[in-house]
Amino acid sequence: MSQSFSAFVVDKKADQHTVEIKQLELGNLPKEDVLIKVLYSSVNYKDALACTPDGKIVTAYPFIPGIDLAGVVVSSKDHRFKSGDQVIATGFEIGVTTFGGFSGYASLPGDWIVPLPSQMTLEESMIFGTAGFTAALAIAKLEQNGLTPEKGKVLVTGATGGVGTTAVAMLSRLGYDVIASTGKSSQADYLNQLGATAVLPRTAIYDGKIKALDKTQFAAAIDPVGGNQLASLLSKINYGGSVAVCGLTGGSKVPTTVFPFILRGINLLGIDSVYCPMPLRKTLWNRMATELKDSQKLAMIKKEIPFQALPEVLPKLLEGNSVGRIVVKMV
Structure with a gap:
């Protein structure tokens, strides 16, 4: 399947460091078991560090940051997921050593993916992130x-x-x-x-x-x-x-x-949210969809930006003036 998509790419060659939105092909992604169409992501401090020359987050370039993502499964070799499933992925190596959520598509191991709880929307999952x-x-x-x-x-x-x-x-x-x-x-x-x-x-x-x-x-x-x-x-x-x-x-x-x-x-x-075991991870996401969720307050916490605004927004996060959560609408 050949398809181009937009991705936020960080690159570093010698003394030259660049951050830009580029057009990639699915073949540029790692070949993992589950291909996800990313609909939402979010902006985190670690993402901002990943976009700096000396942030000590990214170890290999070029790279796609974004430690959070939510979207729809396009194809899967993992029996736990099928095309059309709505899913969440946070933590593990996403946006650190594996291409992350600032991308039209993401290819991830099934072991890193959480099914979206029935009482939560994809957007809400990324307000939490x-x-x-x-x-x-x-x-x-x-x-x-x-x-x-x-x-x-x-x-x-x-x-x-x-x-x-x-x-x-x-x-x-x-x-x-x-x-x-x-x-x-x-x-x-x-x-x-x-x-x-x-x-x-x-x-x-x-x-x-x-x-x-x-x-x-x-x-x-x-x-x-x-x-x-x-x-x-x-x-x-x-x-x-x-x-x-x-x-x-x-x-x-x-x-x-x-x-x-x-x-x-x-x-x-x-508290380590990165490698939290999957059984507890699923339990917590289901709790976040029910007794821990106040939709009105989530709306107050959220600031939504389009994907194209990432190059402008990410550097500002390091200034310490951000309030609440920044959700990235990918499409």
Whole structure:
């Protein structure tokens, strides 16, 4: 089958680095078991890094970024999928070592593909994307470690980002008292509309000083920030509480002490959405389609752009001014 399509291609030769929309053929794609017509993708921080010369995401060029995609199966050698099936693919090696979602078509292993839940649209799946899936996984891990709405306030840091906004909306829908932390004070009303009962400046969590133990304030936290802020918020978690850490926008080093762990029994939970096992992945996507989904709030989180706008939008994501989720309409 010969068919041309548009793809967002990153290339690097010697000192020359280019990002452009190009016309490719199906033969340019890897020969995996399932061919998908991509209808939606989304923009993530990792995608923006993949488009920079020194982003340390792409290892072989030319390359098609895009760690999220949703679309319709065109053909399949995998018995689990047939032509016409609506599917989602996030994580694994998509958009990192395997051509990703910023493309008219994607060729992927069946083991990386999730059937679209019946109560979710393809567009909704990409409003969630990796960010929403990460938030859902963090909530599930916190619940496994004893979190319930009755336990107290749940803090979400980096609350205007993709993980943050989806986490606030999900936790609110489940009945939690959600406290949002952000460096964007102008977005307080927006976060309140998503379900936050209070919005704190990031300085309320980390003011430049890290205490071994501080006054307890939160039953749990979802933290995509890391760094000094994570070290500081650990000292503010209630006895037996947990922090789900899922990012490092504030840095990769966490200068904490053992005291929150050995004197208050705090749990530090690592959240890896990339290689999450498929059974749990499917369970979470089905939960995201039902009890974790608020369609009105999803619409608030979403900003939709056409595929052709990617070259302009991606660099801006690295400036840290993005709010919510950017969905890419491929056709």
